[in-house]
Amino acid sequence: MEQKFIEAFQEALEREDPVQLTDQFRDYDEWDSLSRLSLIAMLDDEYEVQIENDDFEKLQTVADLIEAVRKAAA
């Protein structure tokens, strides 16, 4: 799942640099409220999950994101 998620995540953010599981995605240059919308769309489209903002705010790394998607999809 990790690789597929990373590719979809990269595309949603329009990020050309590599994405690692340990990355703090909020530090990316590409990260802003608009890429947040792209991510919401991607999560809905690819995984049919929605993460409430209060929960989302607690996520720091790409690995956190994947874990949250796994939980939401379960």
Place this chain on the structure above:
Amino acid sequence: MADLTFSGIGITGLAAAVPANTIDNYAYTEHFPAEDVREIVDKTGIKQRRFALPHQCASDFCFAAADQLLTRLEVDRTEIDLLVFVSQTPDYRMPATSVILQDRLGLPKTTAAFDLNLGCSAFVYGLSVVYSFMQQGAFRKALLLDGETRSRVYSPKDRKTAFLFGDGGVAALIERSDAFGPSHFTLHSDGSRESLIKVDAGGYRNPSSAETVREKVVDEHGNIRSDEQAYMKGADVFNFVLREIPKTVKNILATAGVPREDIDYFVFHQANAYMNSYLAKKNEGGYQQGAHLPRPFWQYFFGIYSADYCFRIGGQNSIRRKGHALWFWRWFILGCCHSFFGQLPNSTTAGSR
């Protein structure tokens, strides 16, 4: 379920007024770097907005629209039995703006007039109320006025909302006629999400004070606003839209007994081209975004929200007189008005004051 169905009632005229004062969104760079602004505007698709001048109120735009509408359609004003004004930016806290408009428009004192306080759902909710009144045989004609001066509600220093909202007013004339087929509405509400789009202070829960009008930095991005300026939690709104709207679309189609392929246009109220595109894609594959409806209609009627799009289904190039139209308003408000667009030849548009 708050599903409503009406028959023999419809909109026979439509007019709108917007301020002459035009804002080029790409040039709205006083508080943010031009490069950031370009990115935001490209993504939201909102390129131009209209801002009221300091002395202009929502009611002024509604008045201009209604006055033009009644004049051009040669409506006898004594036949207007109902006036409903829907807005969250009224003239005063009291009295109701609708009552002032009754006098200003030269309507008789026998006209029933009241305000509704609703935002995104205003027009569809208002229309359902007017249709309900119009079921009474004694009501001859009704006016639905819907206007806002949102430019004064949001902070120009909060990038989350600074580029989205504009000002204007619309007027719709509603009458009974056997020519009108059924109209369907689905009305919902969800107060558990009251803080998704909100102005915290200035009402009676948190009254105005020196503190509430003080501008402050509200987040780690450096956005600035006071407690009397609105905020919007865009991500949660988007999540909400994705979860609720497709479901509700399905529901109203079932209620109306109309197959999806019979719908020529799905019109979503959603102040963001990106979100609309995704919603259309999710709703059913193969939608095309297009401005195929009469330009003035869209330009003026939806000018108040500055960014609404229609989505074309199938290969219909023309608006069918008996086509179905579904109106999707953000915040789960839906109305399906058969023959709605059939009335366009009678509609009119009013210029700015």
